[in-house]
Amino acid sequence: MLAGGRILSRKMPWQRPMIPWALLTNWDLGLIFYTECATGMSMFSVLYFCNIYFIAVKGNGSDKAGLQLVYFTPGIGVGVYLCMFLCNRWPRMTFPPLFLVFGMMALVGCGMGLRFMVAALHGIGIFKPHRASVIGLMAVAVPFGGTIGLTIMSTVFNNASGLDAKHSDFSRLQDQPDGSREQAINDAKMGVVWTFVAIVPFMVVSWFCCFFLGNVILGGKSAVDEDGNQDIVIKEPYLWSLLRGMRMLEEEKGIRLESSHCREGFKTTSNEDSHA
Template structure:
């Protein structure tokens, strides 16, 4: 391939321009990325106290699930919007939705409006998550991508480090501050985006002179409807079935309808993709481009990285939500103390990111470091379950760091694998799809772990009747107390210990239930492409 010769620019000037561009990106994305990460960890630490305020501890997983559900199903839509309307406008829309959701949560007077607010916040968070990755992946230079990955990982690391402590402190003072803190930060984030991202290039931009009406026509409305509706129904079915009975009519109905909607979504995307190559065969009023091209679902790199990021999302969000719950209820820690425990995730994450970047720089490929990180996932989940039932706080610290190491190795290597095995005009779609599966993993993981924890805890309490040490009334009080941290702490000492033992067993099996999911990733990663396609790598 011939190399295009352009104007001669001195190397120092090129470096200055590159450094200035990276600085602008860092300043523009710092607050949005930090807010999205901070929100997850703050609420994860405080959710037990928040749910207890409304006597709804048994529904606490919905505080996280509602957020992740909408962040998941709307995430690919923002990838499409970023291509059609540009990165800047899509990012501002995401931030605005984040503000609206946080404001609703701040003023909520019950668990239902709080969950609704979290759902709206999740829509905005889905946009923030995907757009940060998309903007940083627009560069085709490996060195730039690694530098930008370091910036993004640093922001994630700061959020994961200070979030649990901030969440614990705010929850003890007034839990509403966990959401109110987002409001001024979002306004500052919109301002920084205005100054530094207004003219950010869009590799997949429509032709110059395209009108707003023509841009709106490019949106895949039917595909978005089928995807969002089908995804929400399937996740609701998973949550309802795991909380109640899988054989209930409404659970079966949402699974069937949701599954068929996603099948129709795939067929519709295939139809639109064929329309691009055979425009004469189809009517002209249909959407001009598919939201997610059907061909991507046949790409082994997309499939493998999607499964791996799905598992890492399950594991990462499970750690932040359920390890905190375990320490608060079983060990009697304060919210701040529980947040400090989660700090051990950060060293593992940092080491994983550094190892991943170094290996990719040296080997010029991301496959093997991604496999190594994927293997550590099920190991970390199993060891965490073992440490919980063993009652060893020290071991739990170590195993939390191992989980962080796994996530630190998988997240950047998966992003590089996707970026450099696809064309530049496909970057927004594949990156958004990868982030979609990470948040989908978190959504499914929280619903599954919450269901397993509640089911195993109730099973343990019910079995305690046969021991003869507890009466049926004791067990009834214990089961009812699972709805509130305050009710648990008010139980008589013998019954309180019984509940703590039940929660320990529930938390143990919640983490063990992740292992089968996590074991699939390493198997598929073996088939990933080893050689990356660099567009403009410079030594």
């Protein structure tokens, strides 16, 4: 309602919205916000439910279970450095880090690391005057998605595992009598399995959304704007623009070949006429 021309902007012209309406209605920012939410889901799920798996199913102590998650952290570092290379060195685009997806502990961390910086860069490339709003919007997306993901996964885990309040300390599952211990461990294992199955649809939709993202080609230093960055913003789906560009090149190549054949045919005819 604070957008230009709306009722609140007329009543309170001195007020400015913290998040401009144009950001919330932009196609690319909407897709990126969702993919960042999905990133938050996957990150929180690894940090929380993999820990439950190591303690309840594998029988590790809390300290050893925490050490298992160390494999996740270097992957994030590798992903962040990959993202820096892809954005700052080659190919200087936001699309490749947003599109790449990896799996399994360290590679999951790498896939998340690829997404931490590039979402904000992509939004800033589209809305340079609203950098703070774009960064704030992206900063909300990851914990927001993590909260939704943990809520869904916790509900599924409680229902699928059947473990009640007396099993809240998962390290004590190993101390139960033989018969009930095996059943409780199996229930905990299947509970963790179904929690990750529950968020797979969100991850699939996130991956599918990336096919419809545009691209920001990060330029080098120039005198184009106040920061000296010349960026090229592709608002239509980037993969479609690539396919269309290749098709146009093929059509142009065909026209050139056809015209060259016509010229060769004309030269041949002219030579035959001169000989005659």
